[in-house]
Amino acid sequence: MSTRTMSPVLLIGGSGHVGARAARALRRLHPDLRIAIGGRDGRRAAAVAAEVGGPTTAVTVDVQRSDLGLEPGASFSAIVTLVKDESSNALKRAQADGVPYIAFSDFVSEIGPLVAHYVARPTRAPVLMLGHTFGGxxxxxxxxxxxxxxxxxxxxxxxxxxxxxxxxxxxxxxxxxxxxxxxxxxxxxxxxxxxxxxxxxxxxxxxxxxxxxxxxxxxxxxxxxxxxxxxxxxxxxxxxxxxxxxxxxxxxxxxxxxxxxxxxxxxxxxxxxxxxxxxxLSRLSAYGAVIATERLLGLAGGPPVGPGLYNPESVLDPASVIAxxxxxxxxxxxxxx
Missing domain, CATH: 3.30.360.10 (Dihydrodipicolinate Reductase; domain 2)
Structure with missing residues (x-):
């Protein structure tokens, strides 16, 4: 699928320190990729979207709401959560839509809810655990x-x-x-x-x-x-x-x-x-998130990743990450x- 026709990648927390850097890196690597900057503050998200340029939009996101506060019918090619998804609502949305989901802020002791949601719906979407040093x-x-x-x-x-x-x-x-x-x-x-x-x-x-x-x-x-x-x-x-x-x-x-x-x-x-x-430290973290995102979508390193529960080493090639x-x-x- 062309990046021009692909639904936007939703960066939840995209107006934050890591998110804004991730958006800039994604735009640099994929000039035509549609990106949605998601944040609680719509004006701040809009400012980041304008800075990133290209086909970038801003959306207001509230991870405490079951619908994330998004407009009905909104669709995304991937959901990247760069803040703590405390209610698992972003994960549920990704599984419902069958699109890749990245969990960026879970410590090793906090992955239980994510694993349970995957086990309950193992064929719905690829779920990447990325609570690693600098995004894997x-x-x-x-x-x-x-x-x-x-x-x-x-x-x-x-x-x-x-x-x-x-x-x-x-x-x-x-x-x-x-x-x-x-x-x-x-x-x-x-x-x-x-x-x-x-x-x-x-x-x-x-x-x-x-x-x-x-x-x-x-x-x-x-x-x-x-x-x-x-x-x-x-x-x-x-x-x-x-x-x-x-x-x-x-x-x-x-x-x-x-x-x-x-x-x-x-x-x-x-x-x-x-x-x-x-x-x-936000920029190296952002680079890790971006490298994982493009891999899940099949924009680098192989075809899109199918449903499953993954750690970064499950889907990424070490030499390619260094490069x-x-x-x-x-x-x-x-x-x-």
Whole structure:
């Protein structure tokens, strides 16, 4: 199907920090794709739509309403939720319409409702769980490195962000929800699933420039994706903030992916990617959402994805994701860890 005739892609939260960047990236990759910027504030959504340009419209969306507050008869080619879909109304709408759905803001402990809705209607729509570091980009980068190894022992993912980088209101709401729940971080530690809290959840993270930071483990879905895709016995994902006194307030985001294991000749190896973007954490997140969206719709990497429940590694090719990140402007550096 031509992007000119395809129904719009609905970005719920499209006027937010991640959503606006996702819309701009989609427009850059697919100039003729119809995009609907969905937000609670219609004027703000309209402003983003005007900035994005091309066949972009604005719609007012309320995820607390069963009809999402949309006009009767509105149709979309995919529904991408860049905010927490607390009532599962956006998911229900995607299943009713039989179009791809992306869940972007679910922590690893919050996927129960989504899974239950899929199990109840498994043939209705493709449902992608994307509560991963930067929209799945970290998981795919780790798997790209793991392809070089005969066996994988450990995978460590870290995001290093500016001291004042909270990723916008939607991301701040996610972390506030995490704080109120007293959530621990799920890690795989020497073959055992473990929930970490407090000091036990911290680790030392060294960024691309050699500076050390204190990372805090997060309950993101990379750990379960990578445990299922590899034989690693230790997996975790952390976030660290750069020190403000050392220039930590600037708009720079680093994704550090380290994979250790054995090569096919039996020798040990520690491999590392540094993926760097000159913006706050919202843009790398947006890139991940966009790469997943175009894949589900069959706009890149193969035909449209059929109904099913997916993690990003189920539908995306690791090498293609790395190439797409570079095309979008992220700097990718490969070094021994």
């Amino acid at each position: 980009t970290a998981t795919l980068a780790a798997l790209h490195l793991a392809q070089e190894l005969q066996s994988v022992d450990a995978i460590a993912i870290a995001a290093v962000v500016g001291a004042d980088d909270h990723g916008g209101p939607a991301s701040s709401a996610d972390f506030e929800r995490l704080r109120q729940a007293g959530e621990a971080a799920l890690v795989l530690d020497d073959g055992r699933w473990t929930w970490l809290r407090g000091e036990a959840a911290t680790r030392r993270v060294v960024d691309a420039g050699g500076a050390a930071h204190v990372g805090q483990a997060l309950p993101l879905s990379d750990v379960v994706s990578l445990a299922a895709a590899t034989d690693a016995r230790s997996i975790r994902t952390d976030m660290a903030a750069r020190d403000r006194a050392a220039g930590g307030a600037g708009p720079r985001t680093e994704l550090i992916v380290e994979v250790s294991g054995r090569r096919r000749d039996g020798s040990g190896a520690r491999l590392r990617y540094d993926i760097i973007d000159a913006d706050n 797409r990140l570079e095309e979008l402007g992220a700097r990718v550096r490969r070094t021994p860890a």
